[in-house]
Amino acid sequence: MTFAIDHKSPIPLHIQTEELLRKIIKQPQYVKGKHLPNEIELAKKLNISRGTLRQAINKLVYEGLLVRKKGFGTKVNNVVSSKALSWLSFSQEMAVRGIPIKNFELSISWVKPEETVANFFEIRGNKKVLKLERLRGRPEGPFVYFVSIFHPRIGLTGEEDFSRPLYEILEKDYQVVADLSKEEISAKPADKFLADKLDLDLGSPVLIRKRFVFDQAERPIEYNLGFYRADSFVYTIESRREK
Template identity: 85%
Template sequence: MTFAIDHKSPVPLHIQTEDLLRKIIKQPQYQKGKHLPNEIELARTLNISRGTLRQAINKLVYEGLLTRKKGVGTKVNNMVSSRALNWLSFSQEMAVRGIPIKNFETHLSWVKPEESVRNFFDIKGNRKVLKLEKLRGRPEGPFVYFVSYFHPRIGLTGEEDFKRPLYEILESDYQVVADLSQEEISARAADKFLAGKLQLDTGSPILCRKRFVFDQAERPIEYNLGFYRADSFVYTIESRREQ
């Protein structure tokens, strides 16, 4: 897609820029999580001021179509709805609920991640990242399958003791503090692989939670997928209306 606006048009530049951005974010690569070009580069390409560009971006951010993070960039917000929440690690969540947890499987591997993960981390396609898979649940059976990918910048080796709480490892061993989480929650039918992991019939309903984790500088550190049995887990949200 060509990034261009008509400087001879009577339509104001910020309106043209806004319309262009709406077309850009519908492109497959941006729907899959790729960050938009940085403001300096895009303003130069369009031959407009950064102020004009920011005016258009701010409009889409206000509408919930874009998410902008300092030092990270601007990307499409694909969540149907979103709300800022206080968040806990899985171990903390279960401790609060008083649920005893058993680890059934733990697997570590170095992989070339799929496009959505590469775009979130902003890394090249040939770069491998550490992938952690865990199957967890109550002593009588598993109810959640986790997949986590970690940014190579952290320095994880794969030799860590992942029986320890994950964020304790990151903070104590690598001085990386998980500070911000963004989540997408959706429902889906279990495919053959997930059905086998969670001891379900293929096609059974499961809850899918996608979590994007950032450090204190708002740099991406973890891309996490959690697949829960729908009959064993309830995701509760408490919010207070702003006055």
């Protein structure tokens, strides 16, 4: 791949550099773990200042696409990250980051909701709800186990093609738009069930993301639990101080 910056372009150099880096890190050799060229060497090759290059690299580090280690250099970050600025479905998150995803397990059942779920949905505990369980990850191995439970109001049958993005199914097939997400983050040691699912040692750290999803009328539609390998997921929060 040719490394080039157009110094006659009206686009700022750091923006051009950032976009070039985004293309570079998608190359197979970098995805597989090769380090980026030395900063001094790369800045010289692009005929830009090291400060301009570092500004672009810092942006990608912040986004979780690159990781920099003192004494080792900069490389593609193989740890999945999620930023709490706006929310996407898991499939959308991974697509944005260019991460290929494989479904290792998928199961559907009708169950009586636990008290927490029944209270969230404001339904009786004896009314069965659709429960979707999925084990997902990179082609080389799973890193998250999802449990999704849906409000019976939606009308899901269990016959849907859940290889499609979940919120696409809700919106296109049932005219239900997932509009608001409220989340809780916690952690716990892996019990035998999660250790087996996520290929972890018993007691290894697991990150838990609990997501309460509402439609445009702020009615509950999904109760979602995600259990992530702690060594494969980073959750980033961005906030702005009110003045």
